Amino acid sequence: MSSPLSSLTVSPGRVILAPMEGVLDSLLREILTAVNHYDLCVTEFVRVVDQLLTRKTLYRLCPELLHGGKTTSGTPVRVQLLGQHPQWLAENAVLATELGSPGIDINFGCPARRVNNSCGGAALLKEPESIYRILRTVRDALPAEQLLSAKVRLGWSSPDECHEIIDAVIQGGAGELAIHARTKEDGYKADAIKWEWINTLRPKINIPLIANGEIWNAADAMRCRQITGCNDLMVGRGALQLPNLGAVIAKNATAMMWSEVMGLLLQYADAALQQPRSDYLPSRLKQWLVFLKQQYPEAAELFMSIRTVHDTSAFVEQLNAAKTKRA
Missing domain, CATH: 1.20.225.30 (Dihydrouridine synthase, C-terminal recognition domain)
Structure with a gap:
């Protein structure tokens, strides 16, 4: 008798390079997209407090905006914003798309203490209503053709919190969702990964869903797709450990020497x-x-x-x- 995993058939989908604040800067995005097949990159978060950022600031954090919102190898790069004030996030989202970002991503998953202490990133997982207000305000401000996406974790302390979080994301008008399959308190513990929760949530999610977390090689990618039922994957730390991980997953390439x-x-x-x-x-x-x-x-x-x-x-x-x- 075949196992539950072996009986599942999951078609290959997109491979997306995750945002990693203080690590995956524009230089590294340029290098990694040149040796991989990535369908999309998301920038390190751009922190929004209480003002409209300057064009110079956005160009510095995402110089790809000067080149049609793509790396030299042609991979689209979407600006990610982080903050807690809906109107300022909306105004900066509009500016970023006017400068060439192919859509906007909002960060609700960063577990860094300095970010959470200022009510940003994963701290908002405790406030689904705030997630809704942010996304709804940004969605209403953006032109209809601009995609709004969100990145979340399963919750702050318990994955049971994810149901309200997902409802807020969908009702807020996001057109795409990436879920890091751990809670904030899980941090990056390998044994805390909860891919099966994404599969539980999937039937209620009517927008493209991206699975993220603990994907280090092609076997992990296959298992993640089978367990979560998601075709689309987002890789972060694994892409630093194995620089051609995207090609290994998408093209069955040999690991780089x-x-x-x-x-x-x-x-x-x-x-x-x-x-x-x-x-x-x-x-x-x-x-x-x-x-x-x-x-x-x-x-x-x-x-x-x-x-x-x-x-x-x-x-x-x-x-x-x-x-x-x-x-």
Whole structure:
């Protein structure tokens, strides 16, 4: 007798690159979309407080707006907003779409304490009525042809909270929903993933549904699709651990070799050096290496050799030396 999973047939769908604040910046989006098949990227959240942001601010956080809202490889990039004031979120959503964002995403899932302490991100999961008001106000302000999407978790402390949250999202007028299958209090604990809850919710959701959380390889993607019943997936940390994860999932590609990954690290360094400020480069690439070493032993070795290097020039020299040594 076949298992419940093996009896399910789920067609391949979209693979979307998740927003990761302080990690997946425009440079990394450019690099990862060039070596993958991603149907969409969502930016790091743009924080909205009590004012209309300047065009310069939006262009800095999403330079793809200057190129039709797409990366060089042609992947659409949707601006994500985070905040608690409906009218200011609506005004900034209109501006972002006027500048070229293909739709707007609203963040109701970020678990960071500094974000939640200012009543943003996952803190709003405790207030479904606020989620409704934000989405309804933004939806009413946007032209009908502009897609409004939302990203949520299953709840703050219990997945039982998800029913009111989902109702608020749908009644608020969102046209697409990504669910990270953990609560805020679950954080990113691997054993706390609750894909089965998405399948439970799916019958009541009449808009495109995207499953997110704990997708590290092609087998995880297949299991997630089978358990959730969702064709569309969103990958985040897995895309940093395995840089061509999108292609592995969508195109059955072979996992990238370490020599190719080194090329991507150097490509990021070269691009960062062209920016007005590049002093963040060592910390950003060390951060990436922390993810990479879960997949590549060579990344752990490289991390140990450069972990105390803070000067940008010396850091790049070490990267080049490491590549030459491996050649």
